[in-house]
Amino acid sequence: MHLPPLDVAVYPVVTMSHGRHGSRTNRSLSTISSSSSSSAASMRGCAVAAPDFLSIQRLIQRVFRSSRITVQQAERLQGHHHQVYLARLADGSALVIKCPPNQTTRSLRHEKWGLETERKTLETLHEYTQLPVPQVLKYDGHGGSFGSPYLLKSYIPGRRLSEISPTLSTSERNGIDRTLGAYVRTLTSLNATQFGLTHRVFDKKGSNSWQEAFLALLESALRDAEDMLITMPYESIRGWVNGRSKCLDEVTEPKLVALNVCDPRNVIINEQTKQVSGLVGFSNVIWGDPLLSGGIPDGSDAFFQGFGECPLGTGGHVRQLIYAIYRAVVQIVAHHYRPHSGIDELQARRSLTYALNSLARI
Structure with missing residues (x-):
């Protein structure tokens, strides 16, 4: 199909x-x-x-x-x-x-x-x-x-990776992951002059620092949660992220970050060759830290072979924890706004708790 x-x-x-x-x-x-x-x-x-x-x-x-x-x-x-x-x-x-x-x-x-x-x-x-x-x-x-x-x-013909994944061999899946890693590397090589949401950056209304842009993104998601009266540890989230946000200033170049690029529903596979034939789902794109890009948080060894490196660097671990908090908050909020979207709220809350506790121990 x-x-x-x-x-x-x-x-x-x-x-x-x-x-x-x-x-x-x-x-x-x-x-x-x-x-x-x-x-x-x-x-x-x-x-x-x-x-x-x-x-x-x-x-x-x-x-x-x-x-x-x-x-x-x-x-x-x-x-x-x-x-x-x-x-x-x-x-x-x-x-x-x-x-x-x-x-x-x-x-x-x-x-x-x-x-x-x-x-x-x-x-x-x-x-x-x-x-x-x-x-x-x-x-x-x-x-x-x-x-x-x-x-x-x-239109790009093919089948989504989420549908065809159970039928793939280990070799075929590794080949797809290597391709995705290379594609994410290409995406994150593109620069902009400002940080933040795409429509603001193209209108020259973005931020001059990644710390400012990211904290605005997180605050936006938290306010969405507050609008729906969602139970969430707001004080802990704001406190621990703001207290560790200095590491965000290590990011000095705004890079293209497609948050959903490696979502299996957004990867189109050629059913005959079992190779990637298309990437879709670019409505959630910002300019910032490549570590926030889709594919990187749970990338396989084959993915990072295609990417060329494991892009942590100085302060990368702390930034990853901060980004895990952001992703979990967005998932929880999206679940409450659209309960039938297929999001596992319990797993998102587990991820949020783990990231907060890990950040508190640093």
């Missing part, structure tokens, strides 16, 4: 074919059928009206400036956060449309610029690297006649 290059979970699919809602059976996908009226009812409460088949076809024809392009099928895929559509064209190709989340889906503070972050990151990667990432075909932050902000991207 081919999947779109997005952070998309396996959920029921609503197929929109030539303006009419139908049902489709897919491996590991539940089959549902829906009339136009029931589909419209399910979309009530969205920030904007969900696009229908004709809207998607008009959008693609307008982007490519051709009325001859025919969309044969448009599927709405229930994603982790955004609304995602996979459009299959008559010539056999496919495109992905990503829209803002439903109004009923709560966003964390750092997630509110996800579309813009993904667009700027993918454009940067296409300009400065040869990494296999989707190509941005069109971005409209206001939506225009489509009625919603959207990101139109190319």
